Amino acid sequence: MQITSDASLQTRNTLALCAHSRALVSIESENALREALAWARANSTAVTVLGHGSNVVFAGDLSSMVLVQATRGRHCLDDDGSHVRLRVAAGENWHHLVEWTLSEGYFGLENLALIPGTVGAAPIQNIGAYGVELGPFMEAVHALRIDSGEAVTLSSEQCEFGYRDSVFKHRLRDQLVITAVDLRLPRVARLQLGYPALASALALRSEQEISARDVFETVVSIRRSKLPDPAAIPNAGSFFKNPVLQKQQAARLKAQFPDLPVYPQADGRDKIPAAWLIEYCGWKGHRENGVGVHPDHALVLVNYGGDSGACLLQLADRIAVTVRDTFGITLEIEPRVYGQCNG
Template sequence: MESPFAPPVVESDVDLRPYNSFGLPAKARRLVRIRSEADLRWVVNHPDWGRASKFILGGGSNLVLTRDLQPLVLKVEVPGRRLLDAGDDWIVEAGAGERWHDLVMWSLEQGVGGLENLALIPGTVGAAPVQNIGAYGVELKDRFECLDTLDLMSGRLVSLDKAACHFGYRDSVFKQHLAGRSVILRVRFRCPKRWVPELGYLDLQRAQEAAGIAQPTPAQVADWVMAIRRAKLPDPAVIGNAGSFFKNPIVTAEACRAVIAREPHIVHYPLDDGRCKLAAGWLIDACGWKGKSVGGAGVYEKQALVLVNRGEARGGEVLTLAQAIQASVFARFGVQLEPEPVVV
């Protein structure tokens, strides 16, 4: 016999510093933890909370908080992992509240390869499709199968496939017209049983050469990825940050040639459609920002693409620093940098 449903508790004045990887000070006036579909339906059907404005919070690894949150915060903590046999592939399913890196490690423990290039990316499984996370030659969309999301207006549970998610570069339908309108509950990934390593990224090729391993396992590739990330990026548990703060700008071939004419050493990557991706970190570093600070917010000494909390930083300081970097890069290169994190 199933135990009766116990509705979630609506908490008041919740400190959000533990729930954003920057460690920025802010409070949620009201917060409810969503650990199941039933919890979310309780909120949607509640006579008061159902009509209230809402803010969806996952792992907080892609968030800059500049103020307290007045909407009802839905802290998504849905657990669960499952492995399904799909013939030539494995389907890896996980609750939206699972930590992303834990899922990657768990899938490797099950003997399933495919997610290893995305190891050590902070955040939750439910937030990963929103951002279409990517690293070292692989994006989430390359392994994505489908997800279950609940519409906050109708209460309808919908399964969305890759096409419906409209994945783009660090973008998806959840950052566009579904922003704040639906909550992801579960995500599924398709991983081929005939695994082939993705080693196109230069640093991975160097790691492979150094190891002298011609045919690595998924776990070995994951080890290389984690070593590369740890060498370049700060651990949010030690130094508050949101990972790469700016997207690598994509410009036309003509604009790329104009920048190269002025800066022959600029790091850039030609794309299949004729456009060019510029390395945002290189642009920022060239403007002299590495190691600089505004109040408690600073640019990481080892990677100019990462902004960090040097201690007691406030969201406004992070935003001021980011805007100063944008203005500096635009003045020198004529390139507009776009932030990756959501600024609230």
């Protein structure tokens, strides 16, 4: 096991924020993970798990040992002709997995193309995009307990998936290192074309003419044209979750702000685009202290070279205050925040 002390994390988060961790280990096998967890226990050191760092904010240095999940492997557990069951290692690249499933004739993940990050992080916030979430395809999550190294397996139900949410953000927060996930994918495509941006991009074709590969390519092209590439402009995607309100509250707001978009949800509540609220409050394109709000995407906070997570979080706070004062809605930050603001 190779431990790097006082490791820089700047190239390990897509916001390119400057921070160091007490120690860092790249995990390439389950044995290496067991060894690293044993070391952390023996040295009374807390553990932070990291994938590709596309959903984290480093507010300062971390006193923990960072374990970067870099394990590889994907294989078919069984195939009954109608569905396949796959086991995929946590360190695999999510988008590469989506590409591979389509090339093998396994469907369902096409709307989730080009989401940055690792397979092991995908269940943490039940990744979702273009009208599809990971949850329905997830059969099981395999993990090791951080405090004992014990292996555990959770069924999809035990993961308690919700909108950008799961048990790993609550009861099991910081308790497990996910080592692999089992997915169950249909062999026959059932395309999900209802999401407005996708529907309008494919509007000129009849449903019979559209393949899962077309959906994949359309999602990739929409995402490339709309979202800033973190390699060019460091960001963590959507910085705030879209608020989900009770119908009455949404109706009251709609009466007050007639242009407010309102998306009814399956559970009877209404989802409101956080980007609209932030733009209404005048933040789009705002820049301060080397950080800012992207000029085309009010939901994307960017690091223009300020490198300080503390400055970014101060900006996020001020945005949240104006949204609360204007609409009475409390915005929730989507990425996980780590580290002390003042080191």
